Amino acid sequence: MAKKIPTRLYLSEDEIPKFWYNLRADMKEKPDPILHPGTLQAATAADLEAVFCKEPVKQELNDTDRLIPIPAGIQEFYTAYRPAPLVRAYFLEKALGTPAEIYYKHEGTNTSGSHKLNSAAAQAFYAKEEGLTSLTTETGAGQWGSAMAMAAAFYGIKLTVYMVKVSSEQKPYRKSLMETYGASLIPSPSDTTEAGRKILEQDPNTGGSLGCAISEAVETAVKTDKCRYVLGSVLNHVLLHQSIIGQEAKAALDKFNVKPDIIIGCAGGGSNLGGIIAPFMGEKLAGKSDTRFIAVEPASCPSFTRGRYAYDFGDTAKTTPLIKMQTLGNGFIPSANHAGGLRYHGMNSVLSKLYHDGFLEARAEVQTDVFDAAVQFAKIEGILPAPESSHAIKAAIDEALECKRTGEKKVILFGLTGTGYFDMSAYMAYNAKTMSDHIPTDEELARGFATIPDIPQNA
């Protein structure tokens, strides 16, 4: 008889993976290169090092080495909060009455409350190694800023966080968490940068946007001695660091000889999705599995399902390198009623390419349906999920119910990226039934698309 699979699968400390999984090494057709915004030529390491730390830049451009060793100094920090449990959702399976097996990788057990710490740890470590004394970044919903604040405190490096103004007003506790860890918080747009001042002149009452906060953080990094900028999603090196999620999940499943039929992740910039699928997608690209991969995005910010596959800027000030990606246009602004993260206009280039080439499915969900799934999950599995993670929960429940209909005993794995402790105002809106489900009109999308730069798209 097969060994009973425990509810919570923890790897032992010495089983925590020692390598990140670089999915690009497995792709026969690579994503198009990042372009320098001035020359429109493929960006070099030297170009990118003006903004980013050196080792992450190497990782950004590396599309040949499948396994990248995790430095001992990062492995050490990982012991402060990893391994993260892989949970068999026995309670949810029973409540749904599905023959499917449901698993989720729970990345919300650390204080930042999400998977973002995996890349924050790496980026703070490399900055310290390189001799930098400070870093800048931006945060919207707050998970990334919290993660960076923790990592910066751990490695002893200063951190300035540009926090989207409306978010810093709505989430004083997120702000306070980052400050408790020693970070300096600046509501964005601010008068500390040219980019910020320019936006404030145009619209003094703006609540800010992620794209604007990025512009400010990049500008400050470039103008400050021994300082660089760190980003929590979208870029390839971030997905590389997040592959620890997939590596751990696969190691745990392999111990019980379990092969997922469906892997589901929520998708904003793609860091969690790219992380959880990495080693499994590698098997698929090698023709060794038929696993389905499903990205779930908010209907209010549908870069996969309604976006264009085109070169676009990462920020609204159009200062970052250009990335070929699924994008709604750098000027796209999602509905103010949208709770939580997953509000970014673009999508990581690897995931965009995999989607474009048919290896990755995508679907969009409205937030009321997402919160229905979140509350159902919370009551049954005990964990209050982050709004972002709940997109994946919604799809996992739908797939499990489809199995119930067909009688198929599929294995479903999804990424539970984080917890909802700092999202209670969204839960309050849901409980009070004041949440809206605005879906961008074609006109709203057109206004976003108009901001995509007009350059040769096969550069």
Place this chain on the structure above:
Amino acid sequence: MAKKIPTRLYLSEDEIPKFWYNLRADMKEKPDPILHPGTLQAATAADLEAVFCKEPVKQELNDTDRLIPIPAGIQEFYTAYRPAPLVRAYFLEKALGTPAEIYYKHEGTNTSGSHKLNSAAAQAFYAKEEGLTSLTTETGAGQWGSAMAMAAAFYGIKLTVYMVKVSSEQKPYRKSLMETYGASLIPSPSDTTEAGRKILEQDPNTGGSLGCAISEAVETAVKTDKCRYVLGSVLNHVLLHQSIIGQEAKAALDKFNVKPDIIIGCAGGGSNLGGIIAPFMGEKLAGKSDTRFIAVEPASCPSFTRGRYAYDFGDTAKTTPLIKMQTLGNGFIPSANHAGGLRYHGMNSVLSKLYHDGFLEARAEVQTDVFDAAVQFAKIEGILPAPESSHAIKAAIDEALECKRTGEKKVILFGLTGTGYFDMSAYMAYNAKTMSDHIPTDEELARGFATIPDIPQNA
């Protein structure tokens, strides 16, 4: 060479203890019995069953059976969030430069954010088993109410929570968390009970107190069909359920042949402290160890260090049974500036007896010192602790620094009862340096002592 102890020790699912540890069975001198408030005679099971569920009443009165089997239905729920990790604080040891080994049992990894879920699970289970349809309780800081809301959702039983009014106003997110899990919240004092109406008549602007909320919850339970009252601390059956903490910690330490020299717990009503020390204190009472046990309480509510050992009521309306305990008097009101929990006037009777007989030490700390320790711990170990837990952190750091001074390589274990995600307003006050450290004056204590009933104390 000894096996390297991992940073996070997780028992496997089948190693989760199957028995609670009933410390009273080891005590040669038992605590004095609970008294019926009318007759002043030892309360019988029948007396207590008017208020509490039947099986917990049996446990309340059982001072002979050392090991009590944990029912399968509770073990099942435990798999939803246990085992809780025992963490070796390598990072903290290094930062302090101490030769001491520091361990903490981290009970904050579940959504309620604290150890309270251990007893909530048991009490909801027994209520369901007994055929009850609803429960009432009270909550101050919110951990207990959150835990009960989760457990009630899991077992499918209705829950009404009387939340201390000032707390429900200061912590809307805690309130919303409980409501998300389906609980009904009533700010206390309320007009739903005689006890509440009486207090509102006397003082319409009162912010409420735990003692008053207890009176309301008990009254409603007694007057409602198929309904009982559940309490999250102070009582013996609660400590019994919390002994899972000590049982797990001991099982994990035994695997590495580690014997704690000092065990530290924060103390409000005593549930965490009684839980973590149970099996270790059993060894001490049997003469098999010299372990020191230290209770850490807030200087603003010092029931051990400045209280009296006397029979007192559990609530301000003087309706509950009488307990012989360390008490500040049921009418004692801690400073409004005190953040977090640990605000109860009394202390569990077993812990009070052990303190009185010299088996347990106690110390009191002011909250600024406690938050200093909390932020130091957060930056070094990565976990943002609850204000309550930080009392234990403060004492653990002090003991580790004492080891540094003496060169002794002691083994220190403390209870990290929970996380501080819902206590950010307290961290904000600390960061803004607006926190006060009021210690009750002798006059304030005297006003509390005057409310201790004048009955024969050796009844």
